[in-house]
Amino acid sequence: MPKHSTIFRKFLVSYLIILVIPSIAGFVSYRTSIEVTQSVSIENGVTQLERSKEILERRMAEVEGFTRQLALNPDLNTLMNEKKRGDRDNVYGIWSVMRQVMPFSQTNDFLQNYFIYLTNYDVILSQGSAYFRPEHYYQNFRYSDLTLEEWKSAVLDRTHRSEIMPLRAYTNKTKQTSVVTYMQSLPLDSFSGPSPATVVVIIDEENISSLLSGLEERYGGWAHISDAEGNTVSLQGIGEEEARRLSADESFDPAKVSQFYNDDLVITIRSDKNGWIYQAGIPRHVLMENANQIKTITWLVTGVALLLGLLTGLLLAYRNSAPINRLLGVMKEHFGKEGVTGRNEFDFLQGNISSIISSNRQLEDELNRQLPLVRDGFLKRLIAGEFRAAEELAAAAAQADARFQSQQGFVGVLQINGYSGMDSVEILNEMTAARLIVKQMLAELGSGLWMTDLGSDRIVAICTACAEEGGFESERERENITETFEKLIQLAYREYKIHLTASFGEPFLSLPEASHSFEQAKRTMDFAEYDSKQSIVWFGDAKPETATYYYPLDIEQRLIGTIRAGDRDEARRMVQSVIEKNTENRQLSIEMKQQLVGELKGTLLKLLDQKAFLGSELLHALKNQIVGVQASNPAAVIQEEIIAIVDSLCGVIASKKSHAHIQIVEEIKRFIAESYGDAELTLYRIAEKAERPEKYISQLFKEVTDTNISDYLEKVRIERASELLKTNACTVDEIAERVGYNSAHSFRRAFKRVMGIAPSSYRQSIKI
Incomplete structure (x- = not known):
């Protein structure tokens, strides 16, 4: 393999170097196994502790969000602001508020135990019960270290602004536990004196500790959470006294993320939101056990790698050098002197392949960046009825990568209600977010849907039917669309409190008719806003009687x-x-x-x-x-x-x-006959001469002549070269240049592909 010798030697040397590396790595890995294990354990411990911190902060944020939603509840605001009339209580209003807030406990286990205290009625509202005297609530739910009066003074009679009471012993009916308490006065702008209402969320320590159970189960270690003042929030695998000794020990640096204390590796992180301190301990013997496992695995892998490497190194050097040399030959043949050069063969390949990939990636990125805008523009043109022919529509759909399941379907308009006449920056931002949420939910609910915005508070949905053997059945598709959009409307209101109204026009039987269905949907939406109380309205249901004809x-x-x-x-x-x-x-x-x-x-x-x-x-x-x-x-x-x-x-x-197409093709042929000797003659120059787009003339020439322009140009050049080869006036290299080829090698390959023999052989056959 003389032509492969250089690359072969490089492969063989690289494999020999690789064989030496495992031997060195085996010795180094043994000495560094403890440091590596410690680093990995710290990283895993920090990651898990950070995850627990994020979950806990998210849950606490949900608790705070719960109180803010209560602050916006109109029924609760009514109860807060009305005056009690003698001994008469607004029982219905209290029951309505209890029913509205009860579902919150099903979405967050931190909200399983909470109550709302109304100052004017002196009543406590909790899940499933209303206590018209706080003393009755205190008999079932109380702090072990607070009397009734202390509890009233500290919780009910004070103004709270997102206050958190540290871990306290608590009695939940007959169950003894420890809890963390979150308190917020309503309305949110209360500052001093008794507030109209107070929301108190009682979070069981077990719910917080469950977030830290992974550290104890995985490492057999412990975890501890304390607030910014050092008060304990949660304990897992460690006692209260031991945690206090750790914090008070001067040899322990609380600013370090990781350090050894006694026989434990202690990891400490601090929350940037509320200043809480999260600590976790991993026993030292667990770290050493992992280090021994690494030692065994390292020596085993090193020995196997040496043995297999010695046997396969020579074989791989032969196998891997051959395809690279073949690729190198192809690259040199196609690029030649125009390609990117380098110090060696690998630099030559890397430079040219990188150039190809970079150009392709730039083109792909630009197309992908423009695609959403092109698709949105196409959909807007479709519903506006700008496409006059099916061919124009198909070409625009292919350009926008819009693949419709069929040509039939419905066009609907989704109205986001509640923003009429509001045009401030905050409202516009909120409507933009609402549109994105609705479009995402709609995309998840059904396929065959194409969406585009219509103003700031409307979305147009083009619902195409699935292609079936039985053809398009408008009634069945109408039922499917109704079911899908009913789910969307219910889900949007339940999850995000977004109120939607949908209107649909009559079915279109081809995509160019979608604009008419869209106009019907818009008129139906106007009718729905004026007179209908339904969430989904169809054109047939809202269509007024008319005595006019149809020809818009x-x-x-x-x-x-x-x-x-x-x-x-x-x-x-x-x-x-x-x-x-x-x-x-x-x-x-x-x-x-x-x-x-x-x-x-x-x-x-x-x-x-x-x-x-x-x-x-x-x-x-x-x-x-x-x-x-x-x-x-x-x-x-x-x-x-x-x-x-x-x-x-x-x-x-x-x-x-x-007739016009034939004239254009004849003009192209005349131009090729005049300019075939120009090596720079490309499809772009031909299109420029014909004053038509490149893709258009390429398809037109193929349609009229059943031949590609490139093949026709090559045929003209080879025919002229055949005439020149019949004489001895020019060499093969001169003929190649005269008929428009940059290199004699490219000319020879093209001549042999068309004529079946090499140019020199063709000239000799003419002489014979």
Whole structure:
């Protein structure tokens, strides 16, 4: 393997070096196993302690959030502000507040025991019970070290602002436990004197200790939490006196994250939010046990690595050098002198591959960055009815990477209620967040949904049906959509207190008709805001009776655009749709029918004034045919006559387009025949000459000639080269340059690919 020798030697040397590393690593790992184990244990302990701290702070934040939600509760505010009338209590109001706040205890175990004290009624509201005398509540739930009067003075009669009472002994009916107490006065801006209401959340120490149980179960260690004043919040695996001795010991530095104290590795972290101190201890013998395991595994792995490395090093050097040399040959063949050079073969490969990857990644990142904006713009154009032909819509959908499950479905509008007339920065930010939440929830609930924003408080949802063998069934899809959006509305209100209203138009049978369904959905939303109390309203339910015909302006514009694009099938379908909607869904009077036919004839006559028809021989015949459509004929006859006219119009357009396409292709061929010798002749320059986009002329040339432009250019060059090879006036290298190739090597490969033999062999065969 002489040509592989350099790379082979480099591989072999690298494998020999790798074999030496495990021997050194085995010796070093034994000496450093204790430090590594200690570092890993500290990291794991800190991670677990940080996780417990985060969970505890999140739970406490939820407790604080609970009190803030109570501050916004209108029923509770009513109770707080009304005056008690003699011995009469607002029993219904108290019961209503109890029912509203009861579900909070199901979402956070820290909220399993709480009560609300109303100063004006001197009543305590707890889960499932109302105590009209605080003494009755104190008999079942009390602190072991506080009398009734002390409890009233410290808890009920004072103003609290997110205060936390340290760990205290507590009696919960007959159960003895220890608790941490969170207290907040209502309203939140209370500062002094008795407040109208006080919320007290009693957190059992067991709930806090459960967050630290992992440290004890994993290491057999202990955990301790204290507040900023040093009062104990939770203990796990350590006594109160022992924890106090640890804190009071001058040899123990509380500022260090980790340090050894007696036979334990003590980890200490401090909360930046409330100043609480979290400590965990890991026994020293656990660390040494892990170190011994590391020692055994290290020597075992080192021995196995040496044995296997000696046996496989030579084989891998041979196997890995061969493909790299093949790749190197391909890179040199394609890039040559234009590629990125380096000191050796690896630098050459790395430079060129990195350049390719970097360029591709930049292009991919830019496309991905633009894709959401392109897709949103496409959806807005779709519902606005800007697409006049199915081909234009399909091309725009492919560009936006919008893959619809089918061409049928519904368009709906989601209204986020409660923000009408509000346009401050805070409200706009809140509406933006609400829209993002609703769109995320809707994406999780159903597939086949495409969404875009409509103003600041509305979302447009395009619901396409799943493609099935049985075809599109509007009633079944309507039931599925109703079920999905009912779940969304209930979930949004339950989880985020977002109140939504949804409206839907009639089904569309093709994507260009989605704009009409969207307009119906908007009108239905206006009706829903004015008169409906339902959360979901359909166009059929809100549609007022009308005596007019159906032929909106956007349908007329799309019909004109479709005929101008030559899309015969879509134009026929649109005409059929208009006739069906006016015959099946409406009962038109004679005057309305005449007006409808007159407008359809007017639309077709407008098309005859277009440039594409002015020079047509059929212009006069088509005009007479349009004028001859009579409104007195049955609807089926009128439909057949109009469809026949539409077919003739689309035929004229198709003929014009075909002739124009052939002219463009002939112009491209003439330009290639004149410029084939230019090595810089690319698809971009051809497109620039034709004044058309690159993708357009590439597809057009392929469609007309059944040949790619690149293949045609190569064929022209090789044909000219074949003529030059028949003489001895030029060498092969000179011929390659004259017919537009940068290198003789590229010319030889192209010539052999087209002609089947090398250029020199072809010249010799001509002489013979």
